Amino acid sequence: MTAPLLDLRGLTKAYPGVIANDDVSFAIQPGEVHALLGENGAGKSTLVKMIYGLVKPDSGTMALNGTSYTPAEPRAARAQGVAMVFQHFSLFEALTVAENIALGMENPPKPRDLSARISDVSHAYGLPLDPESLVGDLSAGERQRVEIIRCLLQDPKLLIMDEPTSVLTPQEVEILFHTLRKLSAEGTAILYISHKLEEIRALCDAATILRLGKVVGACDPKETSAARMAELMVGKSLAQPARDAADAGEVLLEARGLNLPAASAFGTSLRDIRFEVRAGEILGIGGVAGNGQDELLAVLSGERPTPVGAVWFNGEDLARRTPEARRGLGILSAPEERLGHAAAPDMSLTENAVLTGSARKGLTKNGFIGWGRARAFADEIIERFDVRTPGNHVAARALSGGNLQKFVVGREILQDPVVLVINQPTWGVDASAAADIRQALLDLAQKGAAVIVISQDLDELLEISDRFCALNEGRLSDPRPARGLSMEEIGLMLGGAHGMHEADGTALHEATT
Amino acid sequence: MIRLEKRPTPSRAWSLGTPVLAVLLTMIAGGAMFAALGQDPFETIRIIFWDPLFHERFAAFSRPQLLVKAGPLILIAIGLSFGFRAGIWNIGAEGQYIVGALSGAAFGLAFYPSESVLLFPGMILAGILGGLLWAMIPAVLKVFANTNEILVSLLLVYVAEAMLASAATGWLRNPDGQGFPGSRNLARHPGTDNPELFAGTGIHWGVLAAFIAVIAAYVLFQKHMFGYQIKLAGQAPRAARFSGVNPGRMVLLCLGISGALAGAAGLFEVSGPAGQITIDFNAGYGFTAIIVAFLGRLHPIGILFAGLLMALTYIGGELAQLMLQVPAPAIQAFQGMLLFFLLALDVLSNYRIRIGRAAAA
Known part of the structure; x- marks a missing residue:
């Protein structure tokens, strides 16, 4: 067996009150498409941030190509061949594709040369993209291509992709997978984070499953059923949504x-x-x-x-x-x-419960807010929708995306x-x-x-x-x-x-x- | 290396602690400045912060001055805090203060020499209305023409100053004043005067109004949907619109409230401590109130203390000029340091400082 490209040993990272990663070890081989699976809050983001140099581990070691790898910041990670495509794009809508890419580079070449290189890379990997078009005019799939090409221009050995298909049409997913397979065939390893188990089965060669910060299993996704992977992730079998047929009303x-x-x-x-x-x-x-x-x-x-x-x-x-x-x-x-839209980031969950709940939940009387009732409503949401948080006083921005989503959805559903x-x-x-x-x-x-x-x-x-x-x-x-x-x-x-x-x-x- | 790390939830301890720390740092830096000017820093700081309240000779005069000076500062700052919380920046409270004083004084003098008990309440209403209407100019322009309220409200201060000058030398000039600029003295005429209500305390109707404003704002911000919507509009404008806050209405209300309170402060000042409309009637309360609002962290109780503290540095500063011949700009620099340190330390309530070595890149 060849030496692993990236070898993680005993990575641990604790935040106040929560251990995000607990003794996480696994290895990524060169050219491998490696899936990272786990529920919200399982520690996927923290792990990836450590690999990309955004977060420093408390203990544990990383080795890249057999040598010690301790990126202090993303720039250091990129210099050593680790690139990342985030779930949320950081692009300027009013600038062209080429200008956006130049902004993300350490030493951007002349605009003309850069455009040519962008065209080369986009043709080579089957990612159709015009360097001169404005990012504001592009679809989500095309914007993602901008981010991917920005990474590919740095010639990465490891490409991290966080939930890449969540914004793509089925056709765009096919194009993306084609590109990723091609990269993998050329020896670039890909660390692929997704919730979509069928995609992982179609694309990935190996999978590591995290639960509550710990590695709870590894599997070959091509050999493992989606249901089995979901069970590993959640630790229990999943309930299929079901309902009785009902006639539509007025x-x-x-x-x-x-x-x-x-x-x-x-x-x-x-x-x-x-x-x-x-x-x-x-x-x-x-x-x-x-x-x-x-x-x-x-x-x-x-x-x-x-x-x-x-x-x-x-x-x-x-x-x-x-x-x-x-x-x-x-x-x-x-x-x-x-x-910022469904919830105010700096306000507590109780305050955010008032955001839409004041009328239907009777949280106000003559315009005065009944904070007791508001807290009770927030607690009800937290309880019924399993929002993982230390309490209703916590600012919305402190919750992970999935937990805040549960809160926002629960807030509306519980208002009948x-x-x-x-x-x-x-x-x-x-x-x-x-x-x-x-x-x-x-x-x-x-x-x-x-x-x-x-x-x-x-x-x-x-x-x-x-x-x-x-x-x-x-x-x-x-x-x-x-x-x-x-x-x-x-x-x-x-x-x-x-x-x-x-x-x-x-x-x-x-x-x- | 020192890094800033964003806190998941803003720190309550720090948001309460930073004003105190800012005052301490201002004392240190200000003391250094006074030392560089050849003054004894400890004596200067003592004269500014201690002597106005406790000096055996000066305190009797300067102690009531504390509330006289703090009253308008607090009243205006409370009004400003509505807009500032909502992200609506009324920088022109000074102008609204002047126009409030002018309209209130004009109302009172229109009925001269009446001594009716209804006159003073009418003057208060006129003052409130004047400030309110003056603030409606930037508000309406912002809502309907999308202009910047900072610029419009600020520039209107200079228009108000020109109106003040024309009033003092022209249409409000005292007919019995031998041609000297300045209106009749409102404070010395029964019916238009705003007297000291409790002897030796400095408390006049404006100070009472300031205390009432503090309590009302506290209740609104803590308990009322309007206070909640103001905070929401300031922190997350999109979430506010989603929640049902009408941004245009918010601009009109917030600028209206700050204008009305600034106008009231102007009226209380002209009918009490100042006594009459003069060319230099405005003493910068409207601008200083901006500092007071931020020093108090836009919190009513904070503003109450900040207003008292700011008034103290004014009185103490005058005392230091008098006793030690400290130049006036040095006192202004000292007050500026206070705002500087407060804003600089503000970052600590949302970020924590991490000291640690970063590995080589």
């Missing part, structure tokens, strides 16, 4: 030709959006982020002014209803961006919504908690609420939706029954639903035959 929320201009140069305009959701029904809206999802949620929640006659609730035009008034009616929503609009309900949440959230959404519909789930996770949408439609460049395709939809049909709806309103059926038919 129409609760309806969009009748909703048009909304983009709020900024890089926003998306909503164009002639039409749908209706009935009591007891879940409408799934798929599509890659940046195609109008945020805008749609903002207009339904009341955060952005609603055009007259465009959105109706129980036969009432919502145009003049503020977000608070809509909550009073029972129209609740949960935006995608948790920190009549209509719930939710964007990316399980984004960044581990498999077990995601199953709980989906079950809670199903239960909500069961009780007679109308639920709109906006998500990029197609498996999730197909699992819980009654009807499915796709949002693409601000246009919504006609909703279709989710049961029996094939991935090809969905891919077509995602790729270009617009302009097919009339020819919808035939176009899909032709594509699938």
